[in-house]
Amino acid sequence: MFQKMELRLSGSGGQGVILAAIILADAAIEQGINAIQTQSYGPEARGGSSKAEVIISKDEIKFPKVTNCDILLCLTQNSYDKYIASLNKNGILVVDESVNVNMNESYKIYKLPILDTAQNKIGTHMVANIVSVGTLYALIGEDVISKDVMIRSITNRVPPVTVDKNIYAFEEGIKLIRG
């Protein structure tokens, strides 16, 4: 039974991990469960490291930051190097295939072509964050948040002209996990 899940999304500034976290938290609230989203980022508009966090929970969420990371997303080597130590030993790592990863670990590892899917299948690196949302959603599960709610949350939070492309990206992200 789902009680609480703590997710950390990391990448390079400009990759949209904060928006990805907002979409997940937004969907959780729409679903009627509690969620908190926070972020940390440098003063730069692009580049630098960017980290966003989401906690979803059946109960009231007191401390707003992730202390027990269940799922960690890393889109870059830097973010992997910086945050991998924070992942639960029974947690799940979702990492772009371009990142060198120590595979010999107790947590579950999904090494996936997230950036490549965005760039070459959907046609723009800008949707890498929504491909990521798809992968994370597939791990969170439809029993926690319904797919309709997720799609509505994406639709509401991305620029209107990019909705179709982003929903395509979301579906492709789900496929990366489910095959």
Added chain:
Amino acid sequence: MSNNNGYKLVQGNEACVEGALAAGMRFYAGYPITPSTEIAEISAQKLPQIGGKFIQMEDELASMAAIIGGSLAGLKSMTATSGPGFSLMQENIGYAALAEIPCVIVNVQRGGPSTGMPTSPAQGDIMQAKWGTHGDHPSISLTPNSVQETYEYTIKAFNIAEKYRTPVVLLMDETVGHMREKLKIKDSSEIEVINRKKPTCEPKDYVAYRPDEDMVPQMASFGEGYRYHVTGLTHDETGFPTNNNDVSGKLVQRIVDKVEKNIDDITYYEEYRMEDAEIVIVAFGGVSRAAKSAIDDMREKNIKVGMFRPITIWPFLEKQINDVAQKAKEIYVAEMNLGQYFLEVDRVAGKKCPVKKINKINGELITPNEITYAVTGGAIND
């Protein structure tokens, strides 16, 4: 179908604007600064849609001056900033206090001093919020710890400013300003909105700074036909400057008394698991979220610990802290500075029980584990 029960995912800074609009804000002047920028952005979007005005000023000195002008012209006015801008606003905050101009100043605190750490949380402006401007003056600061509270206490900040004709500071921190969580926007019928007292007399009989029994003078808007003078010099009831020692002394005493003697009316706080608490953590803003979580952890180990959370940071809740100290064996003040609020808590509680500090100034929120560790053995080393 949506199961959201009327809740939406909203950022703290956005909730501040929603609260301000609900309270009747119709003028915003500011100079954007991280981590408060969204307040300016969203005000710029929303105010014109409801006939309000937004202006981006050249700096924070001018922003503060502009909201004083806006309020004198009759519009409920707000500005938002962070530490560096708050420093620049201090002179005119004192002007608003002495000239009795209602307005709301939001300070979303970031790491300092100077330009410090723009994107990181801190609570280093606690004493500045009280003593940043020179001279004796009333100080009111409210500190929310959630998105919902940011909405509610922005409304209260406007109400208090209007009722007592004084600047009110909404003292947020980056944690609360930038986090997103659920918010329920209230129906306007559920919201109490207080407006400043307007003169009931003829313009020719108006004496701008003659206080009513509640110590607050009636306030005419500029342009309504009531002619009066506004100055930052000490003034008599007409508003014109005076050096008369008797009049000047009484004026400063009155503007302080109108707030201090009504402290019960502006006292807001939360007690968490305090029924049988022997150890009390005093925390506010973002840090209080860590404290709650730490208290839950420690309670599971049968440690009798609770939290007193001042929402009204200024004036200092002396009576309540005194009560806490009567029962507590130990008090910890947890804050993202080197012990500013500690000084006040220790002043009131220190003779009754030991008061200790839990501090962090590296740009990260204090964690529940750090509080638990400090309370159960050893202090935090940064």
